[in-house]
Amino acid sequence: MTECGAETSDGGALYVFAVCGDPDPVSFADLPGVAPGEPLRALRFGELTAIVQTVRAADFTEDAWQARMADRQELERYARAHHHVVSAAAACCPTVPLPLATLYHGEERALEALLGETERFRTALERTAGHAEWGVKVYASDAPADPPAPEPADPPAPEPAAPTHRPEATAPGARPAPGAGLAYLERKRGVQARRERRHEDALRVAETVDAAFLTVAAAGRRLRLHAAEPPGKGGAQVLNATYLVRAHRAAELEELTRTLRADTGARIEISGPWVPYSFVGEV
Incomplete structure (x- = not known):
């Protein structure tokens, strides 16, 4: 997460999905984002535009987010919602996706941070425009x-011959043939x-x-x-x-x-x- 600590848990926060050149608001107007009920909107800063949504800061404190990451289904739900917004924006114009759970405590803090990254965003947009991953x-x-090599077949047993003398007993623990090891x-x-x-x-x-x-x-x-x-x-x-x-x-x-x-x-x-x-x- 970018910011939003426990001290901001009683207020609102601004979730930023992506930065674009000039997105068409219609392309993401019907998407729920990560906070169903709160509309997605465009936040202009300089020549660029961020796609944002107001969320409850209490839902994105460090403890709340760690608990969400430990819940596979909940994490997947947020990741899909984030990706759908980014994809909708990218379908209409060059887009720089921001990491999951990029938040700022209020619009003023968000604008300050985004403006400070303007050159990086512009370079990334120029580099990736017209490209896909x-x-x-x-x-x-x-x-x-x-x-595996097949085990050698045992040779056929010879026909028993009438013993001419008593055979010697085989000593226990006889050594294998020389060279076998x-x-x-x-x-x-x-x-x-x-x-x-x-x-x-x-x-x-x-x-x-x-x-x-x-x-x-x-x-x-x-x-x-x-x-x-x-x-x-x-x-x-x-x-x-x-x-x-x-x-x-x-x-x-x-x-x-x-x-x-x-x-x-x-x-x-x-x-x-x-x-x-x-x-x-x-x-």
Whole structure:
């Protein structure tokens, strides 16, 4: 959250969703925002406009917000409401989305803070105008590195022959045949080496995909990899990235994805277009 401490809990606060150039109020007039019953409105500051909503400060104290974040359904409800407003604004004009729960104690405080960020907002709007964000994920195959070697079949038992003398008893704890342990270790090393080669191949595919997308995108960012999926569910993730792409190149991006899937054989997931959340905080 930006501000609103416990000392403001009895008053109102201003929730800021996004900053735009000149949004059409009709585009978000019917949205409930995060405080149903309170209308969304445009707040002009200099040459720019913020989309805001008056909310109860008591609902956004640090304790109240932490409790809300601990409630998955409640947090998702606020996140969806926030995203719907940002998306509606972005559909009509270039938009800089603000983080979830950006609040100020009153309109005057909000105007002061927003005016102080005017240059950053203007640069972000210029950078992202006409662009959308696309997510790309690449997964390594989860096929086994090497099929387990079949156990050698026992040789057929020879026909018993009439003993000519009493056989010696087999000593307990007899040692395995010479070289058996070494052969086992060599097999294990081979499996590990093949596993490492497959991982290196997957990383090279990730680099190939990333380089290819950067030929189409205006900018790209690598994100933290997700945890490995359970065996049989799709393999380990080797690339989690997001790209800023001009709207008119969206079809080119999707065609590139199909080509990379065919050329690399990798599982490549693409999602979008999204409001460019990932590319407005770097300016």
